[in-house]
Amino acid sequence: xxxxxxxxxxxxxxxxxxxxxxxxxxxxxxxxxxxxxxxxxxxxxxxxxxxxxxxxxxxxxxxxxxxxxxxxxxxxxxxxxxxxxxxxxxxxxxxxxxxxxxxxxxxxxxxxxxxxxxxxxxxxxxxxxxxxxxxxxxxxxxxxxxxxxxxxxxxxxxxxxxxxxxxxxxxxxxxxxxxxxxxxxxxxxxxxxxxxxxxxxxxxxxxxxxxxxxxxxxxxxxxxxxxxxxxxxxxxxxxxxxxxxxxxxxxxxxxxxxxxxxxxxxxxxxxxxxxxxxxxxxxxxxxxxxxxxxxxxxxxxxxxxxxxxxxxxxxxxxxxxxxxxxxxxxxxxxxxxxxxxxxxxxxxxxxxxxxxxxxxxxxxxxxxxxxxxxxxxxxxxxxxxxxxxxxxxxxxxxxxxxxxxxxx
Numbered sequence: 001x002x003x004x005x006x007x008x009x010x011x012x013x014x015x016x017x018x019x020x021x022x023x024x025x026x027x028x029x030x031x032x033x034x035x036x037x038x039x040x041x042x043x044x045x046x047x048x049x050x051x052x053x054x055x056x057x058x059x060x061x062x063x064x065x066x067x068x069x070x071x072x073x074x075x076x077x078x079x080x081x082x083x084x085x086x087x088x089x090x091x092x093x094x095x096x097x098x099x100x101x102x103x104x105x106x107x108x109x110x111x112x113x114x115x116x117x118x119x120x121x122x123x124x125x126x127x128x129x130x131x132x133x134x135x136x137x138x139x140x141x142x143x144x145x146x147x148x149x150x151x152x153x154x155x156x157x158x159x160x161x162x163x164x165x166x167x168x169x170x171x172x173x174x175x176x177x178x179x180x181x182x183x184x185x186x187x188x189x190x191x192x193x194x195x196x197x198x199x200x201x202x203x204x205x206x207x208x209x210x211x212x213x214x215x216x217x218x219x220x221x222x223x224x225x226x227x228x229x230x231x232x233x234x235x236x237x238x239x240x241x242x243x244x245x246x247x248x249x250x251x252x253x254x255x256x257x258x259x260x261x262x263x264x265x266x267x268x269x270x271x272x273x274x275x276x277x278x279x280x281x282x283x284x285x286x287x288x289x290x291x292x293x294x295x296x297x298x299x300x301x302x303x304x305x306x307x308x309x310x311x312x313x314x315x316x317x318x319x320x321x322x323x324x325x326x327x328x329x330x331x332x333x334x335x336x337x338x339x340x341x342x343x344x345x346x347x348x349x350x351x352x353x354x355x356x357x358x359x360x361x362x363x364x365x366x367x368x369x370x371x372x373x374x375x376x377x378x379x380x381x382x383x384x385x386x387x388x389x390x391x392x393x394x395x396x397x398x399x400x401x402x403x404x405x406x407x408x
Contacts, residue, residue: 001072001278002063004347013344014356018396020337022362024330025115029106030370031323033229037312038103039301040320044327045334046096046294052335053287061280069275076281083269084262088282091258092289095338098251100297101244104307107231108241110164110373114248115364116157116388119357121249122256123150123395126357129257130350133266146398149391150357156388157360163381164374231307240307252357259286259342260350279346283339358396361389 004010024045031041061073071079098118105114127147261267262282270276302312337356345353364385367373374385 001066001070001280002060003067003070003279004343007348010344010348010353013340014348014353017337017340017344017356018359019362020333020340021356022115022359023366024333024337025102025106025359025363026366026370027326027330027333028103029367031326032103032107032231034323035228035230036320036323036327037230037309039298039305039309039312040317041323041327041330042100042103042294043298043317044324045331046291046298048328048331049335050287050291050331052332053283053339056335056339057280057284061278061284070278071275073278073280073284076275076278079274081270081274081277081281084265084277084282085285087258087269088262088277088285089289091255091262092286093293094251094255094258095286096290096293096297098248098255099334100294101248101251104231105241105244105248107229109245110367113157113160113164114241114245115360116160116392117154117245118249118252119360120150120154120157121246122252123147123354123357124154125250125253126256127354129253130260130345130354133257133260133264133350146395146401149395149398153360153388153391153395156384156391160381160384160388163384164377167377167381231309256341256345256350256354259283260345262286263342263346279342283342287335287338358392361392361396364389 004013028038028041028045032038057073066072066075102114102118105118109117124147259282262285263277263279265276299314301309302314302317305311341353341356342350364373368375374381
């Protein structure tokens, strides 16, 4: 079994995990924007996420000889360690619910803001719990200022969203005014919106009829996006998206402390003489429960969808290969990212490993580069956006600096 035992190795795991965990949300958000049903995408994503955990357990968890008090993965499968297994599985359920919720929240409040709010809540609540569970091996005088930076990022993220929403409303208002001596009618029913002018230049139901493509960030672009995406948000309350976002943040705050409890047994739930769960065994059961809950919920959502999504079926899901390879890639990246986060956390403390929750740094980069988020926005929005990103950079540096070294 291979274990990360140095602070440098732990930091490398955290930084790679940060990139992976910041990339998979962008892929799933991109698929939703192209019109793929989120139920289909999440089922595909869950499959490779679980398979990644299985491969890690049977390879890295079996490399070399077992260490004292740390048996290899296969050896632990037959041990009486169910109390900690159940806690690891609870952590997987929390993460599944958090990831599933954010998939719907992205449509309402955007990729960047959703990741900012949920990740910051995970750090503010989860890192505090992990600090005490880790027997305070991290330097509190450095750790908690880093947590404070994440808290400030929440406020800045909310301000960015508010400012950007105002910018989008202004763009749509300008488009209405351009219909001189005509009318603009937006009908939001059965997922169809139409915009009509007397000159007939625009027909959103069939796409923009002008020869030139809608510019990214323009009002025409926003309407085209709404027509193409799977989750329709025009006319829906913003509080729906914020409610989903905060629920996801609470789930994210609990999954890492649960994994911490499962591997370090701070509540002394195991029988005397039974070794603690190694990180690979805990990760296997963590991912197993994630996979089972994802299957149950998303198969249910196929037939009883939420947020007025169209109904689907297992037959339709199996035939839907459009974008499946990207969903598989997202699951692979998420599985690798979570595994590296836990490997680094086992060595340097799970509180410090929560620095990977700065994943909005990566998600926002992809959002701006590929989705056109914040394009053609106001100066105020740009100032808030830059401030938010700088706060995350400071927070990552501070949390990494606070990392300790777990005694084995």
